[in-house]
Amino acid sequence: MLGSISPSIRAAYRGRFAPSPTGALHLGSLLTAIASYADARAHGGTWLVRIEDLDHTRTVPGAAAALLDTLHRFGMRWDEPVRYQHDRTSAYQTALAQLTAAGLTYPCGCSRTDLARNGRAGVDGTIYPGTCRYGLAANRPLRTVRLRTTAASLAFTDRIHGHHTQNIAEDVGDFVLRRADGIHAYQLAVVVDDAWQQITQVVRGADLLLSTPRQLLLQQHLGLAQPRYAHIPLLVDHNGHKLSKAQAAAPVDPQHPLPTLHHIWALLGQEPLPPVPSVTEFWARATSRWHCARVPAHLTLQIPTAISLCSFN
Structure with missing residues (x-):
């Protein structure tokens, strides 16, 4: 319930999703995007998208536009213009x-x-x-x-994993x-950009949990505000391999978003939602039911046997 959300988090909440345009959005990245979006909306906050395309050697032409289109089809709406790291050198x-x-x-x-x-x-x-x-x-x-x-x-204290x-x-x-x-x-880039965009809450993958102290140190040296962090478990396949573009993880199918939204909602440990007729209705119900404390406090999260990868592509 929204009434259980801490006022200190709700005040001036600014979150973001920052994918790299190295290929199509896969299920693991979508899991993080949905958690980030749900957390921002549940706190009545602002949600931004930043394309981390600083490493031009890995950027795939057209990938950024495809990522944004996929997010849009899954019902996620950013509140300010999309920013690109290549403009921030x-x-x-x-x-x-x-x-x-x-x-x-x-x-x-x-x-x-x-x-x-x-x-x-x-x-x-x-x-x-x-x-x-x-x-x-x-x-x-x-x-x-x-x-x-x-x-x-x-x-620091992570909202999911506790004290580190x-x-x-x-x-x-x-x-x-x-x-x-x-x-x-x-x-360096992520610290500078989070401060520039006045990010107060970072919800991202657990592969970056060990990077957080380095970012805190840079924030201290540069005199920048420090966001709060919540690290979502990485999604792995049945062999324990992280779903990633580097391993050619299958992209999600933006043509049929509702089944995927419900599957990911369950993977994030949230209260099941009743069947809904549209993505808009999904988010209307999900926003009031999101609890970050329900997210499994694991570094990795395996796709359940009952849910095959073909369910998402």
Whole structure:
């Protein structure tokens, strides 16, 4: 019921869905979109769409338009113009310059091969060993720009997974802010864009749970407001593989949205809805029944045996 929603969340709620245009929208991404949209609408908030197309090497022509069309057919309506990361490069450059002026970054000349050879395993990939922390080696050209981290723990409370603490220096290491190809890294771009769009609530996939402390750290360094976070379980197939465009997950069928909406609603642990004649009626009923606390507190969520992938395409 709406009456059970905390006034502190309802006030000035601004949420977003930020897909990458690397292919058609698949079921796992749709699950996140529906959770994000339902949470925003249940709190009487604003819901935005941001196309994260900064990495032009992975962008598929026409994918952004197809993603937006699919969201529209599933009844999701954004409240402000869609924004595109490719228009925001100067903002990322400004943020990086601010961090550099504060002495918080350094140039790095190490390759991925160097990192694999000299790094150690961390919670989210290989930890950079600090080879270039005190200066580039002779005759080694600049490849990336890294954030200089310190051994301090950052804590946050996820609305689904509860309290989390991470020591970034020990668990992640000095992470990249600008890549070797000149593209600004996701961690920097998402922080800058969320602040620019005044996002207060982030509902996204659990694959980004371990990234959150890095984003909190950047928000602190840049003097930006910190949103609250809720990380939705990743949808996996019967072999435990994440549904993703990289693994050629089947796209959802926008021609028949209602069955998929009901299936996803159940996967998100929500109270079953009665049969409805239209997508509009689905959302009219779903909005008043959404409870983030009902979402399973798992990092992954397997598609039930009774629901085959063919139900969604």
